[in-house]
Amino acid sequence: MDTGIGAAVTRKEDFRFLTGQGNYTDDIARPGQAHAVFVRSVVAHANLRSVDTEAASAMPGVVAVFTGDDLEGVGGVPCGFAPDGGPMNEPPRPVLAQGKVRFVGDMVAMVIAETLEQARDAAEAVDVDYNEIPAVVSMEAAQAEGAPTLHDLDDNSCFSWGIGDAEATDAAFARADHVTTLELVNNRKCPNAIEPRAAIGEYDSAHDSYTLYTTSQNPHVIRLLMGAFVLGIPEHKLRVVSPDVGGGFGSKIPHYPEEIAVTWAGKQVGRPVKWTAERTESFLSDTHGRDHITRVELACTSDGEFLGLRVHTQANMGAYLSTFGPLIPTYLYGTLLAGLYTTPAIRCDVVGVFTNTAPVDAERGAGRPEATFLLERVVETAARELGIDPVELRRRNFIPADALPYQTPVIVQYDSGNYEGVLDRAAEAADYAGFARRREEARSRGRLRGIGFAGYIEACGMAPSNIAGIIGARAGLFEAAQVRVHPTGSVSVYTGSHSHGQGHETTFAQIVSDRLGIPFENVDVVHGDTDQIPFGMGTYGSRSLAVGGSAICKALDKIIAKGKKIAAHALEAGESDIDFESGEFRVRGTDKSVGFGDIALSAYVPHNYPLEELEPGLDEGAFYDPANFTFPAGCHICEVEVDPETGTTQIVNWNAVDDFGKIVNPMIVDGQVHGGIAHGVGQAMLENCAYDEESGQLLSGSLTDYCIPRADDLPSFHIETTETPCPHNPLGVKGCGEAGAIAAPAALINAITDAIGVAHVDMPATPEKVWAALQSAQGE
Amino acid sequence: MTLTVTMTLNGESVSAEVEGRTLLVQLIRDHFRLTGTHVGCDTSQCGACVVHMNGQSVKSCTVLAAQADGAEVSTIESLAENGELHPMQQAFKDNHGLQCGFCTPGMVMSALDLVANNPDPGEAEIRDWLEGNLCRCTGYHNIVKSIAAGAQAMRS
Numbered sequence A: 001m002d003t004g005i006g007a008a009v010t011r012k013e014d015f016r017f018l019t020g021q022g023n024y025t026d027d028i029a030r031p032g033q034a035h036a037v038f039v040r041s042v043v044a045h046a047n048l049r050s051v052d053t054e055a056a057s058a059m060p061g062v063v064a065v066f067t068g069d070d071l072e073g074v075g076g077v078p079c080g081f082a083p084d085g086g087p088m089n090e091p092p093r094p095v096l097a098q099g100k101v102r103f104v105g106d107m108v109a110m111v112i113a114e115t116l117e118q119a120r121d122a123a124e125a126v127d128v129d130y131n132e133i134p135a136v137v138s139m140e141a142a143q144a145e146g147a148p149t150l151h152d153l154d155d156n157s158c159f160s161w162g163i164g165d166a167e168a169t170d171a172a173f174a175r176a177d178h179v180t181t182l183e184l185v186n187n188r189k190c191p192n193a194i195e196p197r198a199a200i201g202e203y204d205s206a207h208d209s210y211t212l213y214t215t216s217q218n219p220h221v222i223r224l225l226m227g228a229f230v231l232g233i234p235e236h237k238l239r240v241v242s243p244d245v246g247g248g249f250g251s252k253i254p255h256y257p258e259e260i261a262v263t264w265a266g267k268q269v270g271r272p273v274k275w276t277a278e279r280t281e282s283f284l285s286d287t288h289g290r291d292h293i294t295r296v297e298l299a300c301t302s303d304g305e306f307l308g309l310r311v312h313t314q315a316n317m318g319a320y321l322s323t324f325g326p327l328i329p330t331y332l333y334g335t336l337l338a339g340l341y342t343t344p345a346i347r348c349d350v351v352g353v354f355t356n357t358a359p360v361d362a363e364r365g366a367g368r369p370e371a372t373f374l375l376e377r378v379v380e381t382a383a384r385e386l387g388i389d390p391v392e393l394r395r396r397n398f399i400p401a402d403a404l405p406y407q408t409p410v411i412v413q414y415d416s417g418n419y420e421g422v423l424d425r426a427a428e429a430a431d432y433a434g435f436a437r438r439r440e441e442a443r444s445r446g447r448l449r450g451i452g453f454a455g456y457i458e459a460c461g462m463a464p465s466n467i468a469g470i471i472g473a474r475a476g477l478f479e480a481a482q483v484r485v486h487p488t489g490s491v492s493v494y495t496g497s498h499s500h501g502q503g504h505e506t507t508f509a510q511i512v513s514d515r516l517g518i519p520f521e522n523v524d525v526v527h528g529d530t531d532q533i534p535f536g537m538g539t540y541g542s543r544s545l546a547v548g549g550s551a552i553c554k555a556l557d558k559i560i561a562k563g564k565k566i567a568a569h570a571l572e573a574g575e576s577d578i579d580f581e582s583g584e585f586r587v588r589g590t591d592k593s594v595g596f597g598d599i600a601l602s603a604y605v606p607h608n609y610p611l612e613e614l615e616p617g618l619d620e621g622a623f624y625d626p627a628n629f630t631f632p633a634g635c636h637i638c639e640v641e642v643d644p645e646t647g648t649t650q651i652v653n654w655n656a657v658d659d660f661g662k663i664v665n666p667m668i669v670d671g672q673v674h675g676g677i678a679h680g681v682g683q684a685m686l687e688n689c690a691y692d693e694e695s696g697q698l699l700s701g702s703l704t705d706y707c708i709p710r711a712d713d714l715p716s717f718h719i720e721t722t723e724t725p726c727p728h729n730p731l732g733v734k735g736c737g738e739a740g741a742i743a744a745p746a747a748l749i750n751a752i753t754d755a756i757g758v759a760h761v762d763m764p765a766t767p768e769k770v771w772a773a774l775q776s777a778q779g780e
Numbered sequence B: 001m002t003l004t005v006t007m008t009l010n011g012e013s014v015s016a017e018v019e020g021r022t023l024l025v026q027l028i029r030d031h032f033r034l035t036g037t038h039v040g041c042d043t044s045q046c047g048a049c050v051v052h053m054n055g056q057s058v059k060s061c062t063v064l065a066a067q068a069d070g071a072e073v074s075t076i077e078s079l080a081e082n083g084e085l086h087p088m089q090q091a092f093k094d095n096h097g098l099q100c101g102f103c104t105p106g107m108v109m110s111a112l113d114l115v116a117n118n119p120d121p122g123e124a125e126i127r128d129w130l131e132g133n134l135c136r137c138t139g140y141h142n143i144v145k146s147i148a149a150g151a152q153a154m155r156s
Helices: A014-018 A116-124 A139-143 A166-174 A219-231 A257-269 A279-285 A368-386 A390-397 A419-429 A432-444 A465-471 A504-516 A544-570 A596-604 A666-686 A739-756 A767-779 B024-031 B087-094 B104-117 B123-132 B141-155
Strands: A034-040 A046-052 A062-067 A107-113 A127-132 A157-164 A178-186 A198-204 A209-214 A238-241 A273-276 A292-300 A306-318 A345-354 A448-457 A479-485 A491-495 A523-526 A578-581 A584-587 A593-595 A619-624 A633-643 A648-659 A718-722 B002-009 B012-019 B050-053 B056-059 B072-074
Touching (some): A014 B087, A062 A257, A107 A116, A157 A166, A166 A306, A166 A345, A198 A257, A209 A219, A219 A238, A219 A257, A368 A448, A390 A448, A432 A448, A432 A633, A479 A544, A504 A523, A648 A666, B050 B104, B056 B104, B087 B141, B104 B141
Parallel strands (some): A491 A523, B002 B072
Antiparallel strands (some): A046 A127, A292 A306, A479 A491, A578 A584, B002 B012, B050 B056, B050 B072
8 A cells, every 4th residue: 555645545634533542631641630711701891899718718628819910920922923023012911810801811810720621610709890881892892992901002003014116006006997996804703612721730849840731733843932021931841731632723732821720829829720612712822813894905007907906904802902902913814815816016005904703813824714705705806897707717826827926916925826827727627617507507597506616825934034024023933853763673753743633643644654664654753842853833824835745755765865875884885875765775786785674773783883083873863944935826616606695605516726735645635625625614604703883792603593504504515726836835836725725715605696696795694684685686 | 429330341340549520531531441441522522532421432531420320331442352352443554534633533433333224324414423523634535435435445
């Protein structure tokens, strides 16, 4: 069975998950552990008159009750990004509220007890006296003249940022024949990984060291942020373990105050302190995603040539800045506004706004779904207004394949791709030519059928560290790997990437097996433990294979190079005459060879070995810093049928063609696309994180009230891939984790508006909204 | 006040002292340390906690431990024998019906109840049945394929 690069190998990790032997954070029971429950603000905006913990402290089983006063002197939760380095209003975020609460769910006190039930009971007894202040919930309310301010600032603005040439864009609009304008809301989402967040903090007085078990996508980042910026614990005294993690979708990137609280408290109470979120807590306190209000204008000639694009966006930051909050609506958004097109002039202005809502950060796609949604909505709308077929309009404006690499007017340079080829294949797969017939047939059944397109491009493989620094990241964005060959030739790979569903234990093993010519079974991948892995920046932005995989390749190159030296000695040949292929070191042009396993053994039992010039052992590490972002692209085509009586939308066809560059495991790639589409469909049709505009109460605070897609909300998908290899990483890979979430919302809303003949329906396009839009269209 | 619950768990007779408010899932996870059964929500929506009680799938977050007194309960840990996956588990592996693995035990236990009552379910029937099991990773495409394949393997 082929287990190399390109093979659809079933996953190594599946056996433990399928037999109930996964090891998620909440599955861990540390000896002597106590349980923490957080008392969370029940109001959106208030000064705290008092937090009375006396009754709670006297409850059965209570070990300790802490409030913000106890944590005075402990650093606040840090932010990891300021666009262009600032200026940005960056108010402090205390771990537990100090004098004020700023959203429903803000942490006021921490109750620790022998059992979870005792902690819950005691949390009920903490008496918080809130002196309420009017809440600013919407961005409009937050920016209104005289609005109450959340922080000690003049107003509720966080940053004001722009990208692109405003003058050239205004000039393009001045000579346009046609301008298409849309006002769009990119609805707030709750990521809702099915595993709730959890954390266990533990202090070892014998070694004066700390361990944090946490549901993180990037344990080294948590160690760096919490150790260096919050608790002042040097790295060698702080171990962060992210064991099996049950989905992330961006919500497990940020450094959260609960992680700090349990780590700090573990030392205070002298025993491990464990916290696991309930789902309602997840809704209240996990970072949310999206939440933009945007005005987009596209300037065209009468025959549909794009001349300019102008975008004004308000981005909700929530009550505090989460780790990468300000990155998402700036550099992960504005830089993608060229899309697949040659639009020569683009200007995008973004204001970030504080509101009395949960902090906003990355959610699958993070900035790129927002960019793609506005762009593909305005392109489709322009096609309708100009009377040009939407496929034809896109073709007229595509960046031609021979123009790549292509410098966009919004900083980024696309590396490789064939956008027209992708669209052509998708249109063929979707039988676009036969759509008119299907629409007629649907009409005969009383159904309104529509088709919607979305081309997309995304920037993945984050990121060249020097560029990350220039744009405002307070971290490097390389990845690290260690490849340890054991004496009998089996291999352990230590990666700074983190798998929370992506299947790295399989794909990374395929790479090693392929490159070293050893059995797939002989390779194990270790991730998620800062004590075992040299360093890591973690998994987000579809970066694991492009950056983490490349680090592994670099380490493998070193292994092979050293192996050649050992083989040259063993075979009594010159090092430059040694070739390595299919697990054999061979003297070129001869039949003299030695196997990889023999070389590994020789490295650890160096009897016949060039000891005077070469160290024993076969264990190599590498750091890889990418030369550029990678730019996956694709086209998704959605067909829907709307029941005009009820406004109910059924997705009847979904065709996607994606270019992810080289593919290591097509089975896993397909799964990533499926899951991404489901996130996008959820946003476009079902999901909406809603706060009451007056009180700031979260209205969609449970899975009963917040609708994530169920199996019968979705169709089976038809997906294909094309391949233009990434020219600047050793595997030629681009990344696939977010594509579906990026493309799907525009494709779906384009299809629904096509079906019912209206200019726009806001997301989520619920039956109620679709029905109302249909009624108003028919009334016209 | 505590009470004693005695039940058959994965074929073994067990008993434990529990509080009246203790949920079956807490008993399984925290007392008996069978952590394959997961908790993903607090409103009986996600289905990560599905186990079999007296041969039927139930959400163990919505059953009091006391209600399981005298019952036969089986969890995901009971399916594989001597390291060999059950055909439904194997079908999930072969069809990439899981990613992060968190919803998976509930999915598999729920699927087995479906197949027990409907040995050859079609796609629409599978999607309809999964109303009470949420997955955020797979978009359900490969779960549906897995259950159809698992059902077929169990028939043959």
